[in-house]
Amino acid sequence: MAIIGNIIKGVIQLKDALSSEINHIEAQEKMLKALLTQAKDTQFGKHYQFEAILASENIKKAFADTVPYFDYNKISTEWWHKVVDGEADITWPGKPSYFALSSGTTGKSSKRIPVTDAMIEAIRQSGIKQVFALNNFDLPADFFEKEIMMLGSSTDLEKHHEFMEGEISGISAHNIPFWFKGYYKPGEDIAKIDDWDARVQQIAERAESWDIGALSGIPSWIELMLQSVISHHNLNTIHDIWPNLQVYTSGGVAFSPYEKSFNALMGKPVTVIDTYLASEGYIATQIRPETDAMQLNTENGIYFEFVPFKPEYIKNDGSLDQAAPIVTLDQVELNQDYVLLISTVSGAWRYVIGDTIEFTDVNKAEIKITGRTKFFLNTVGSQLSVNKMDDAMQHLEEKFSTKIPEYTICAKRAEDGEFYHFWYIGSKNLTLGHMEVAEALDAYLKTANKNYKVARSKALKGVKVKLIAPEKFHDWSESNKKKGGQVKMERVMNEERFKIWETFIEKP
Template sequence: MAILGHIIKGAIQLADNITSKPNHIEAQQNVLKDLLNTASKTQFGKYYKFDELLQSKTLAIDFAQSIPYHDYNDMQNKWWKKNHEGEHNVTWPGSPSYFALSSGTTGKESKRIPVTNDMISAIRGSGIKQVLSLNNFEVSANFFEKEIMMLGSSTDLTERKDHKLEGEISGISANNIPFWFRPYYKPGDDIAKIDSWDKRVKQIAEQAKNWDIGALSGIPSWIELMLEKVIAHHNVKNIHDIWPNLQVYTSGGVAFGPYEKSFKALMGKPVTVIDTYLASEGYIATQVRPGTDAMQLNTDQGIYFEFVPFKPEYIKPDGSLVADAPSITIADVQLNQDYVLVISTVSGAWRYLIGDTIEFANIEEAEIKITGRTKFFLNTVGSQLSVNKMDDAMRHLEDKFDAKIKEYTISATKDDENEFYHTWYLGSLLNEKDTIIAEALDEFLKQANKNYKVARGKSLKGVKVNVVKPEVFHNWSAHNKKKGGQVKMERVMGEEKFKEWEAFVIETTT
């Protein structure tokens, strides 16, 4: 009998029973006040007169009117660069403990996002919330005695000249796990520090039978590739032949939906999938209950959220916001509306554009779904395709053709006659002709998106599909020196990047 597991599960149930249901509006009001109070004596706080703001009876409104939107370049060039020059109390008291290298999508130069001790504490608090929410899911008592495989970036952080450490947020988080958790943490410190993703996974595969894994955590594409390596190394049918007690997978980084079919193919029995939203800027949201794939915003853990309706008149070509784009608080959000997510945090990000768009699935529960990136909405000739609609299209193709599509990317291209097409690359072993797949994809999107249907009747000439092996996408990541960790494939590529991609595909597949 799992005695320790029963004790831990009982403690979680008790904690859940005595914890009151959160009031997300009040929580956000308190977070905003705390942020302004704490940062009032910083250079940023003095410049924007936080002390005066705190006297306001309409704090959220005056905060939004007083402080402009910032993207990374704004924060970096005007403020955060001072941290690198040794200045203190810039946008948050003291000096950041770490800098998170934001891997973003392949081919991009890494950003350096400050991570303070307060943010580490906030991430830990959100992690505890995630653990407590397991009481809502069907997991057995023995689960709480099993080990957890956290497949992120290397924990061997780089020391800068100013003695600050930098690495991806998953590596920073793994470096700060509580001492009591370390006996459960796999692959363990030695393997987690290996910089090469391929070498790290090779070590995981070789050691896999020595571990009793109950949970997995990581980005779906890299988790799948790791599982495939483990299965192949031990010549078994599925991962449960190696880890029979695997019960939970916490997915992050991207929507799990497009990977669901291929992920299940690696399993021997059902696994509970829990979506999470951990970005370089903080732990944004986590799924807290079954029956939905929406995630609850972490409204009481050091992040203040604002929401800008995602409308063409508010968005610049580079994905940033026009200065007078209106924002609203969590008190005024609506269903069936895409919002640009804006955050202010305990790491000194202020009215910061994280680059994601979301929609609310349940307002009372503050539950959201990621709908895309501000730069990744494909709006050529008015098609207005969001990533979630693209994901839905991939699931439709999987069902229609009984296949798995592990990755995809898309770009708006022109033919020799200057006609616009949507050109797709699918990472799959699909055997159907590309033209047949294109027709099915086109018909689905016409039904799913009225703007796309209108565009197809006007300036959007058609759809082109190219099926390549899934490893082409993995090799592209490696080619850009961004394999594993928090790396996500670009779903929508601009013209120049797409030319590089197509040249790479031709070079590596012919």
């Protein structure tokens, strides 16, 4: 009998029974006041007159009117470079304990994003919220006694001047509470291994000694780890070695493109719970099984704002036009893509995180990630967002009975001088006809996206498809950064980047 599991589940149920429904609008108003109050004596707070904003009749409006939008390059050039150099009280009181290294989905150079003790606590509180939300998923008591495999970047953080640096998943795992370490796998020793392949090999060799009940990590790297374990032990599915695996907490990217290939590794259904942990903070988590949307963490260290996602507001580099209008949580609408802005306890202010979202339930503050500002393909008016591309890949999976976990696209002129969408699609079934797949993809997008259909009748000549092994995408990620962790494949490339990609793919 799962005695400890029943106790833990009972505590979770009691906490849920005693909790009241969050008023997200009020929570956000309190959060903004708290952020401004704590940062008013920093260099940033003095420069943008936080005390005057706090004294205004409408704090949200005064904040939006006074403080400009910042992307990483702007805030780093103007403010965070001082933090990196060791200065205190720049955009947040004191100095951060860590810097989260993030190269995002493009480029080799790492961004250094401050992670304060206040942010570590905010992430911890959001993690506790996620744990208590498990009560909504009707999991058996013995689940709460099983081990959790958290597959992120290395927890062996590097010293840079007076700060510790690493990817946010490594920083988070580095700060797990003592009482959780007995449940945490692969354990501190293996988690410190920096080389991805060596770490996964150790996991595969130790897998038999663990009773894994839950997985957590980015889908593409979780899949590779599971494949390694299955191959090492000559299994049919992962449930042959981890029969009690019941939950997968996804994050970092949309799960839908990986759903078919992920399920192929399972011996029985697994509950998938989406989360949204970025280098800048823990944005949102799924709290109920009726939807795969995630609830914004409105109480834990982040103030949210939203810009309607329209081509006229987005510059070519994905940054926002300063004249773009803003809406707050009390003004958002359904069926509208928004560029997400955050202000945080790590000293990010009106920061363009680079993601686009839409609300599925305004009262519950539930959202879905719909794409990236840089991955919005509007060449010759096609207006394709990542979620439309993901939907198209799912359509191809069903039509051709295949799995497509990875893809990338570029809009450019072909040798005939006409514009085409060039797609590289990762599939194990390389016997499919390229032309046949291209025609099916083109036909679907015409039906699913009216702007694409109009573009196809004018300047967009057609679609060209190349099918390649999914492993090529992983090799590309490794060649540009490293495997595992927070590394994600870029879905849309510009022409310069695409030339490098094609040269890489053509190598024997």
